[in-house]
Amino acid sequence: MHRTIEKGKTLLVGGPASIxxxxxxxxxxxxxxxxxxxxxxxxxRAIPFFAEENTxxxxxxxxxxxxxxxxxxxxxxxxKVSVEKIxxxxxxxxxxxxxxxxxxxxxxxxxxxxxHCQKHGLKVAVIDADIGQSDIGPPTTISLGVLSTPLTDxxxxxAESIIFVGLTSPSGIVDxxxxxxATLKSKALNMGIDLVIVNTDGWVQGEGAVEYKLSIAKCLxxxxxxxxxxxxxxxPILTELEKSRFTITRIKSSPxxxxxxxxxxxxxxxxxxxxxxxxxxxxLLPLNWVKTEYAYLGSGRPLTLDxxxxxxxxxxxxxAYAEETxxxxxxxxxxxxxxxxxxxxxxxxRLGKQxxxxxxxxxxxxxxxxxxxNRKFVGLGVITGIDYERRTLKVLTPAKSxxxxxxxxxxxxxxxxxxxxxxxxxxx
Numbered sequence: 231m232h233r234t235i236e237k238g239k240t241l242l243v244g245g246p247a248s249i250x251x252x253x254x255x256x257x258x259x260x261x262x263x264x265x266x267x268x269x270x271x272x273x274x275r276a277i278p279f280f281a282e283e284n285t286x287x288x289x290x291x292x293x294x295x296x297x298x299x300x301x302x303x304x305x306x307x308x309x310k311v312s313v314e315k316i317x318x319x320x321x322x323x324x325x326x327x328x329x330x331x332x333x334x335x336x337x338x339x340x341x342x343x344x345x346h347c348q349k350h351g352l353k354v355a356v357i358d359a360d361i362g363q364s365d366i367g368p369p370t371t372i373s374l375g376v377l378s379t380p381l382t383d384x385x386x387x388x389a390e391s392i393i394f395v396g397l398t399s400p401s402g403i404v405d406x407x408x409x410x411x412a413t414l415k416s417k418a419l420n421m422g423i424d425l426v427i428v429n430t431d432g433w434v435q436g437e438g439a440v441e442y443k444l445s446i447a448k449c450l451x452x453x454x455x456x457x458x459x460x461x462x463x464x465x466p467i468l469t470e471l472e473k474s475r476f477t478i479t480r481i482k483s484s485p486x487x488x489x490x491x492x493x494x495x496x497x498x499x500x501x502x503x504x505x506x507x508x509x510x511x512x513x514l515l516p517l518n519w520v521k522t523e524y525a526y527l528g529s530g531r532p533l534t535l536d537x538x539x540x541x542x543x544x545x546x547x548x549x550a551y552a553e554e555t556x557x558x559x560x561x562x563x564x565x566x567x568x569x570x571x572x573x574x575x576x577x578x579x580r581l582g583k584q585x586x587x588x589x590x591x592x593x594x595x596x597x598x599x600x601x602x603x604n605r606k607f608v609g610l611g612v613i614t615g616i617d618y619e620r621r622t623l624k625v626l627t628p629a630k631s632x633x634x635x636x637x638x639x640x641x642x643x644x645x646x647x648x649x650x651x652x653x654x655x656x657x658x
Contacts, residue, residue: 233289233297235281240300242278242486245271246292254285259305259338260345261380269382271295274490274498277382278304300486308481309339312456313346315479316425320352320453323419325426327450329443329467330458332432333490334483337365337384339458340429345380352424353377356384357414359407359446360431362398362495368506368610369398369499370597370639372407374414376421384429391417392607394599396524396639398499400433404442408449415450428452434464443467447476458483496649503597504647506610509628513611515636517621525638526586530555532621544580545573550590551618558584562618565589590618595642595650600627601635608633612643 235241235256243249248270251263258279263269271277273294279287280303289297316326326343330336340356348354354377358366365384367373371394375387393410397403411428418426428450433439444467447455455476457464460483468478490498522528530553533541541561542549548564559581563570566589578585596613609629616623623636644650 231289233287235279235285235287235299237281237283237285238302240278240280240302240304241287241289242276242296242298242300242304243271243289243291244276244296246273247271247295247297248290249279250288252286252288255282256280256285256287257282258382259342260349261382263382272383272385273501274494275383275385276487278486280304304484304486305342306482306484309342309484312479312481313343316343316454317347317350317352320347320425322352322424323426324424324454325415325428325450325452327428327430327447327452327455328458329430329434329455329464330432330483331434331460331463332363332495333487334432334458334460335487336360336429336432336458337363338484338487339456339481340427341381341384343427344377344384347425348377348380353422354425354427355390355418355421355423356387357411357418357426357428358384359411360429361395361400361407362431363498364502365429367392368502370394370396370641371599371607372410372414374418376418376423390421394601394607394610394637394639396597396599396637396641398641400431400442401438404445408445411446412449434467440467440470444470444474447471447474453477454479456481500648503610503643503649507612507626507628507647510612510626511628512614513625513627513629513633515623515625515633517623520623520633521635523635523637526553526555526558526560527616527638528621529553530558530560541577544577545570547573551621554583556583558586561585561587563587563589591615595644597639597641597643598625599637599639600625600629600633601637602631603634605635611636 250268251265256279258277328336344354356375359372366375366387367389371392373389374391395406456479457468517528533552550564551562553560593613598611600609608631611625611627614624642650
């Protein structure tokens with residue numbers, strides 16, 4: 231439908247929707263829309279379109295989409311002030327770390343900052359460290375993208391580099407995230423980037439949140455940390471960062487930011503899984519040819535037939551596969567029986583090491599990250615099964631490159647790409 235937006239007003243559009251400028255001038259977060267060029271607003275996102283003059287548009291709303299007209303510019307004044315200070319006081323290279331709770335506007339602010347800095351002639355890169363609601367790479371990853379032109383949505387950036395961490399929440403994998411951020415920062419600086427913007431995840435409350443964000447800051451050594459908060463929910467983190475002599479800017483969350491519930495965030499992740507698994511075919515990956523990571527499987531010595539039979543007698547359960555490392559024995563049962571847990575305690579004491587048990591078939595649906603021999607991320611995959619006798623992984627993936635490393639996640643998907651569960655570390 232055709233719609234006119236008066237000069238000085240904002241049309242806040244929540245996706246899925248499409249907008250085409252027919253006449254006039256309109257911008258979104260610093261990016262000016264070109265005439266007769268359709269712009270898509272994806273599901274789960276809301277983009278503010280500000281009319282710089284009376285503007286005629288064609289607006290198409292999908293199921294569940296919204297469009298609300300608001301007087302004035304919805305970008306908060308303190309956002310504009312912060313961006314101007316960054317632009318005029320920036321010493322190259324410069325790194326800005328953005329923190330805030332879930333749905334506080336971190337991605338929107340990063341987009342606004344990126345666009346204005348890019349328009350001032352700066353070479354801008356964004357590191358997306360929000361592993362649960364990733365915009366540049368798929369969920370369970372952190373990624374790096376470089377702006378070539380102003381964008382209405384960071385989702386449109388092409389990933390220059392992706393690092394798989396294997397979970398959609400940082401708890402339990404902090405070391406992987408810190409290591410990945412250090413790697414991506416180094417890559418960005420080696421590309422001659424003037425401004426690196428790091429968008430972090432929404433873990434800001436609860437045990438471990440303060441220490442986690444402080445660890446990220448110490449790793450990145452940002453020139454500036456921007457804290458976006460609705461009230462004072464970030465103060466415990468910001469206070470500790472200030473004690474460590476980091477420079478902090480506090481800004482308020484925009485009241486027009488779209489709030490998403492847990493189910494909606496899950497659906498957005500599933501859309502991303504589908505995107506990165508599109509066109510997948512089955513590949514067989516012998517464990518003798520690839521190295522597994524974040525997993526014990528493939529990292530130890532396979533037990534001999536006699537050793538396996540001895541364990542079967544002890545556990546009174548059929549074993550599909552077993553291997554050992556200096557610190558652990560991995561046992562894959564053909565079927566779990568009711569009495570196996572008690573027998574495992576005795577076996578562990580006799581061996582003098584931990585015994586980790588899984589059941590054949592539990593690996594089905596596990597998401598994995600696939601890397602080439604240079605450790606470059608080449609795609610996601612889903613394990614459809616493991617042939618333990620032939621020691622071969624069966625992986626559904628669109629990746630065509632040679633695969634040298636398979637990194638296990640704790641995310642399980644069904645055949646439609648839907649998250650069915652986040653499991654305890656599998657074979658880890």
